[in-house]
Amino acid sequence: MSKILIIYVDIDDDLGKIGLETPIIGEERVKKAIDIASETIPTDSDFNTMVVAYNIYKKLRKENNDVEIAFISGSERSNIEGQIEFSRKLDEAIKTTNAEEAIIVYDSPEDAKAIPIIQSKLKVIGIERVLVEQYRGVEETYALLGRYIKKAISDPRFARIFLGVPGIILITIGIFSLLNLTVYATPAILIIIGLALLGRGLRIDEYIERWWENSTIMVIAAIISLISTIVGIIEGYYVGASIKVYDLSSIFIILTTILPFIVFAIIVLFGAKAINKVMNRDIKVWHDIFRIIAVIIIYYMMVLISKNLEENVIGVQLQTMYTLSVITLVLVSLYIVFSIIEKHIT
Structure with a gap:
């Protein structure tokens, strides 16, 4: 008979907040943890989930199953x-119990992220999600609402949405009011809300947080690049608004206005990446230096081509295209040579 491990999942370490270190393995240690939780978080869904996991353990044990229980955060x-x-703590629990099968007990969508991790290590034979009913009257509803509000304010995962977004909206309204641009406040607020929803929906905030933890300089560079891009778009908008008749030359004027800001943003990103590789002593730093040089050359060529098209100078256009072709051939050749050298060195 395969050994079954009852796993209570606490992915965001709520147990750690009440002084419990996991993995908590075995009936005696689990009972002590439940006693502590009953005194510190008796109304929390985590406590109810812990009790449900323990009850499942006791029921299976009465039925003479080879079973063990663990609380893992x-x-x-x-x-x-x-x-x-x-995942690390789960490995420790598996090593201690020699379990082969698992029953997962959890309560929140966040905890559900642990399910694939467990499935990759054990055969999952049961999943129990605990939904606590707390709607028995007006007083309990207010109490529940109060707890959720407190969680939205104190928990960083929710505070960035419930406090961060309204804060940005209020600041935006204040700035627009000072500048007498309140007519643009509503579109700006809709954009902020839309970006917040998009960022949370695609988990962009998590990627940024992970990016920040791995490389602070890249996040700073990304912010500078974003600001540069926004400034370039605004500058292009004002230039476009000042043009009365739109034709091919006016489009080139707008593009050449925006292009320096975009190029600067790209160079900042590649430069930060190169600095990061230099700090890590990565030989592939030449890739980013090569990209910076290529971006600068391409930028000047684009500016030259746009001016030639604007002035309708055919002869110069042909010379420019010839120069561009030669530069492209040189860049590609250098890239191939450096790639071969890198391959031999590594």
Whole structure:
């Protein structure tokens, strides 16, 4: 008979907040943890989930199954770090119990992220999600609402949405009011809300957080690049608004206005990446230096071509295209040579 491990999942380490270190393995240690939780978080869904996991354990044990129980948590710092920490502790629990099968008990969608991790290590024979009913009257509803509001304010995962976005909206309204641009406040607010929803829906905030933890300089470079791009678009808008008659030359004027800001943004990103590789002593730093040089050359060629087209100078256009072809051939050749050298060195 295969050994079954009942796993209570706490991916964001709520148990750590009440002084419990996981993995908590075995009936005696689990009972002590439940006693502590009953005194510190008696109304929390985590406590109810712990009790449900323990009851499943006792029921299977009465039926003479070879069963063990473990409370395993992750980390409150970030989703990725929480999953990594959970995986490490799960390995420890498996090594201690020699379990081959698992029954997962959890309560929140965040905890559900642990399910694939467990499935990759054990045969999952059961999953129990605990939904606590707390709607028995007006007083309990207000109490529940109060707890959710407190969680939205104190928990960093929710605070960035419930406090961060309204804060940005209020600042935007204030700035637009000072500048007498309140007519643009509503579109700006809709854009902010849309970006917040998009960022949360695609988990962009998690990627940025992970990016920040791995390379602070890249995040700073990304912010500078974003600001440069926005400034370029605004500058292009004002130039376009000042043009009364639109034709091919006016389009080139707008493009040449925006292009320096875009190029600067790209160079900043590649430069930060190169600095990051230099700090890590990565030989592939030449890739980013090569990209910076290529971007600068392409920028000047594009500016030259746009001016020639604007002035309708056919002869110069042909010379420019010839120069561009030669530069492209040289860049490609250099890239191939450096790639061969890198391959031999590594």
